[in-house]
Amino acid sequence: MSMDSRDKRQPLLKALSNAFDGIKTALKSERNMRIHFISSFLAIGASFYFSITKIEWLFILFAIGGMFALELVNTAIERVVDLVTSERHPLAKQAKDIAAGAVMIYAILSVIIGSMIFFPYVLKLF
Numbered sequence: 001m002s003m004d005s006r007d008k009r010q011p012l013l014k015a016l017s018n019a020f021d022g023i024k025t026a027l028k029s030e031r032n033m034r035i036h037f038i039s040s041f042l043a044i045g046a047s048f049y050f051s052i053t054k055i056e057w058l059f060i061l062f063a064i065g066g067m068f069a070l071e072l073v074n075t076a077i078e079r080v081v082d083l084v085t086s087e088r089h090p091l092a093k094q095a096k097d098i099a100a101g102a103v104m105i106y107a108i109l110s111v112i113i114g115s116m117i118f119f120p121y122v123l124k125l126f
């Protein structure tokens, strides 16, 4: 392995480690992230229990992955706003509220997806 290729690999590993640090920080500090974590755990458990189809798995995984990704972006926006100002400012409010709105839209979509997939399986139990 040449010195050159090692030099290129190091920043990639560092970038991955930084990304994991970000996820750990958000999980520790954000209540919503912990709620997503528990919901995802339940959704994955139910998916195995009901042996959902491959297409249904894809929707569940996109709902879960998208929700985590969006919540991380929302958390990052909150941090940047707090870094820029500790004063109350209408633009700070707008930035946080708009980011929270994006999370809410995806959360509603995820609940709809989960209900459409699991409801028929639950009905079959009775």
Ligand SMILES: Nc1ncnc2c1ncn2[C@@H]1O[C@H](COP(=O)(O)OP(=O)(O)OP(=O)(O)O)[C@@H](O)[C@H]1O
Binding pocket: 030, 031, 032, 078, 085, 086, 087, 088, 089, 090, 092, 093, 096, 097, 100
């Ligand atoms: N600097 C600010 N200026 C004006 N309004 C703000 C400011 N910071 C926060 N807000 C308002 O207060 C709300 C709560 O802000 P906060 O920083 O506590 O985030 P949060 O919504 O509690 O985030 P989360 O609960 O997802 O961690 C925001 O959604 C926004 O409406």
